[in-house]
Amino acid sequence: MSVKYKKIAEILEKDIRDGKFNETKKLPTEEELMNIFQVSRNTIRKVVSQLVNRGYIFQVQGSGMFLREAPITDYINLGSLRGLTKNLASQNIETKVVELHVMEADETLAERMQCQAGTKLYFVKRLRIVDGKAFSIEISHFKKDVVPYLNNEIASSSIYSYLIEDLQLNIGFADKVIHCEKIDKESAQLLEVHEHDPALLIENTVYLINGTIFELSQSMFHYQKARLLNRITFK
Amino acid sequence: MSVKYKKIAEILEKDIRDGKFNETKKLPTEEELMNIFQVSRNTIRKVVSQLVNRGYIFQVQGSGMFLREAPITDYINLGSLRGLTKNLASQNIETKVVELHVMEADETLAERMQCQAGTKLYFVKRLRIVDGKAFSIEISHFKKDVVPYLNNEIASSSIYSYLIEDLQLNIGFADKVIHCEKIDKESAQLLEVHEHDPALLIENTVYLINGTIFELSQSMFHYQKARLLNRITFK
DNA sequence: AAGTGGTCTAGACCACCGT
DNA sequence: CGGTGGTCTAGACCACTTC
Numbered sequence: 001m002s003v004k005y006k007k008i009a010e011i012l013e014k015d016i017r018d019g020k021f022n023e024t025k026k027l028p029t030e031e032e033l034m035n036i037f038q039v040s041r042n043t044i045r046k047v048v049s050q051l052v053n054r055g056y057i058f059q060v061q062g063s064g065m066f067l068r069e070a071p072i073t074d075y076i077n078l079g080s081l082r083g084l085t086k087n088l089a090s091q092n093i094e095t096k097v098v099e100l101h102v103m104e105a106d107e108t109l110a111e112r113m114q115c116q117a118g119t120k121l122y123f124v125k126r127l128r129i130v131d132g133k134a135f136s137i138e139i140s141h142f143k144k145d146v147v148p149y150l151n152n153e154i155a156s157s158s159i160y161s162y163l164i165e166d167l168q169l170n171i172g173f174a175d176k177v178i179h180c181e182k183i184d185k186e187s188a189q190l191l192e193v194h195e196h197d198p199a200l201l202i203e204n205t206v207y208l209i210n211g212t213i214f215e216l217s218q219s220m221f222h223y224q225k226a227r228l229l230n231r232i233t234f235k
Numbered sequence: 236m237s238v239k240y241k242k243i244a245e246i247l248e249k250d251i252r253d254g255k256f257n258e259t260k261k262l263p264t265e266e267e268l269m270n271i272f273q274v275s276r277n278t279i280r281k282v283v284s285q286l287v288n289r290g291y292i293f294q295v296q297g298s299g300m301f302l303r304e305a306p307i308t309d310y311i312n313l314g315s316l317r318g319l320t321k322n323l324a325s326q327n328i329e330t331k332v333v334e335l336h337v338m339e340a341d342e343t344l345a346e347r348m349q350c351q352a353g354t355k356l357y358f359v360k361r362l363r364i365v366d367g368k369a370f371s372i373e374i375s376h377f378k379k380d381v382v383p384y385l386n387n388e389i390a391s392s393s394i395y396s397y398l399i400e401d402l403q404l405n406i407g408f409a410d411k412v413i414h415c416e417k418i419d420k421e422s423a424q425l426l427e428v429h430e431h432d433p434a435l436l437i438e439n440t441v442y443l444i445n446g447t448i449f450e451l452s453q454s455m456f457h458y459q460k461a462r463l464l465n466r467i468t469f470k
Numbered sequence: 471a472a473g474t475g476g477t478c479t480a481g482a483c484c485a486c487c488g489t
Numbered sequence: 490c491g492g493t494g495g496t497c498t499a500g501a502c503c504a505c506t507t508c
Contacts, residue, residue, distance in 0.1 A: 061494045062486035178463040180415040180435045198433030200415040228413040297505035
């Protein structure tokens with residue numbers, strides 16, 4: 001976080017979240033931001049593009065930069081990295097670790113994670129509980145050579161905070177595939193719904209910035225509780 | 236499309252799709268691209284950021300720019316604008332217009348579309364058929380003052396091609412909310428599934444670049460056939 | 471050490487919005 | 490017409506990868 005544009009983007013993101021621009025629903029002009037932060041125009045434009053990509057603002061040529069309407073309900077933001085911990089801010093989230101152990105990749109996993117069969121993986125199955133009610137089941141596989149250590153305590157809080165802040169992983173990009181299906185019996189019990197009820201699923205493949213896969217996960221959501229949000233900008 | 240970086244991005248996107256870099260799985264260096272297209276480095280970097288955002292490539296500092304693995308199956312790309320027409324390229328898509336007429340926004344619609352109750356809207360209900368099988372039901376509302384004309388013929392092909400190429404709408408951004416639920420009887424018949432089977436839903440709010448909403452739509456997908464893909468990059 | 475992407479600056483000119 | 494964003498250039502220096 002040593003670079004200017006990231007620092008400034010952090011500040012402005014916080015300002016927006018804190019409602020600092022709510023009266024005008026408008027950001028200062030690029031020139032004003034240049035003066036405030038004492039950086040060049042390109043740097044400000046880089047900052048702004050971050051805020052645009054994160055869905056906070058939109059730009060209108062000749063007019064200014066405006067706040068996008070904040071989502072009213074709690075959504076899982078598909079554009080962000082952290083699972084629930086950062087997203088459903090207003091709610092009360094618990095995590096129950098159902099299973100956690102080291103395993104070896106079989107042929108299928110090996111192919112999907114682009115590694116040799118037999119590669120050591122952490123297997124984690126967790127139940128996420130929001131406001132006292134079962135919300136989702138998350139099954140994750142982490143490559144052990146990238147995530148050398150994991151325990152119950154870490155898995156009970158935010159794994160991603162651990163990966164980023166403690167292990168300092170450089171996470172680069174991810175593929176998320178979303179679909180829905182009829183829930184199986186075991187999952188139905190965990191999520192407290194009926195067998196054959198719908199289930200919303202996200203299959204997540206996460207890459208380091210050098211392009212290596214380090215996580216493959218599946219999240220299964222309670223169909224009545226989960227709503228995913230995707231904010232996109234064209235240009 | 237008069238600007239350099241968009242033209243170059245189009246060319247490179249096509250090259251990537253055509254498999255031009257498949258042997259090396261690597262793009263030319265920034266310097267090489269500067270020479271090829273005779274533009275400055277910043278312009279090339281802008282081009283590259285487009286390709287990164289669209290999920291085609293990833294950059295590794297000190298090393299180069301590499302192709303991301305192309306998705307194997309056909310997915311609906313959440314990051315792109317067009318619905319199916321552009322996405323499921325390999326398949327055979329038909330569209331049946333179930334309903335098309337002008338209506339007035341009621342209180343609920345007016346609030347969600349940020350307009351006055353009574354505002355004229357085009358209402359379109361379409362059934363999308365892929366490879367001869369029902370795939371999705373799309374219900375859309377377009378503001379008539381933005382989309383002054385719409386007919387059966389246009390709605391039978393790609394509405395978005397019409398909006399962009401003919402009406403020259405400047406589409407800016409969109410909010411997509413995804414969830415799943417049990418399907419109702421009428422929709423079940425259209426999609427040829429059983430009542431109470433799962434259904435995957437996307438609620439889509441689309442804005443012009445000046446921030447005005449012009450479309451509100453809901454797409455309901457066949458739960459066994461639809462897969463949504465979201466490619467994200469962190470940085 | 472050489473190659474390649476990442477950050478940052480300073481400045482120019484264009485395109486669009488609103489008055 | 491003034492204000493504000495959009496595009497583009499030229500050049501400098503830094504950080505990481507690869508050999």
